[in-house]
Amino acid sequence: MNQDRRQFYRIEKRVALEFRILENDDDFASQPPSAFKVSPYFMLQTQLREIDAEANKLLKVLTKTAPSVAACLKLMNTKIDIIGQTLAANNRMGEDVKTELVNLSEGGLSFTNSSAIAKDTLMLVKLIFPDACLGLLLHANVQRCEAIEEGFDIGISFLRMPETCRTQLARLIIESQTHEIKTHQHVD
Template sequence: MGQERRQFYRVEKDVALEVEVVSLEEVTRSIQPSQFEVSPYFELLAEVQELDKQQQDLIASIAQSHPEIAALFNLQAQKLDTITRTLASSGLKINHLTKQTINLSEGGMQCEVNNCKPGDYLAIKLIFSNPLLGVLLYGQVQRIISENTDSQKVAVAFYQMPESCRRLIAQRVLQAQTRHHDAI
């Protein structure tokens, strides 16, 4: 049962990814990596996403007694979301990002990373598409899964992940599981 449950909460996701091996000292300096060049729009997108979660609960409450007002708030939220995503997509720095399919869970991921070994700490810039969303977080290499001459596949556990990142990743995993379940 434990293995089945663990697999249920893992999904294959296409992402843009930038990873850098860092020291423990760098990890302890900040809750989120500062190694990457990010635009203010990248951070704006994450903040707006967090506010959207809070807003949806309030709109659901309003909708029970005032459906027209709730519909208006939903339209305003969609308008703001469209503007924010347009700004973010035009301002994302993608110089060192690679596109790859990762195996993702709320607690970690499997991905291709070069030049690392078990125990290494990683600074991770992870960008999802549709809808566009980016997170900055740390991870620790748990094991090397496979090696070849071009790259190695590694298992990474997220390390001291901010709650906001955990919620966003959990939401992505659940959305992917729901889409997969609906397709069956």
């Protein structure tokens, strides 16, 4: 595949990422790659916390200039938090999940990790795309591990990905690129 095409099908995307190192071939064979649907409430609490952090910065400024408006917005924020907690109460699995920015393609991804992972290490990778309510459970192989300021830049390639997973991932990448192009056109 030429370099231009490789870059075209590569995006920066916020995902929830979990991985587990596979110690032997039995681990590798026992957990086949798959796609799974994610409840729309799965990432609700995490998304609300991210929005809350941004809103708090703005509320501090607004408190100085319009205290009554800031107080009203704080009440609305509390109301939204209560609704979010109620909706997510039955799905506690997403409570501690954090999203991170990864560089993603159909063939693999790169992400930042606090510790090094040896080249050729096999792993089971769980990717959750909150905006698409989609999750993928995939086998991967570490292709590179480079020290960077924030820790280590880990590059992995997906192994034996079922065609259904590959199709869903390709669709997600194309939709993200289309959205980004439309966003840039509206800005220009």
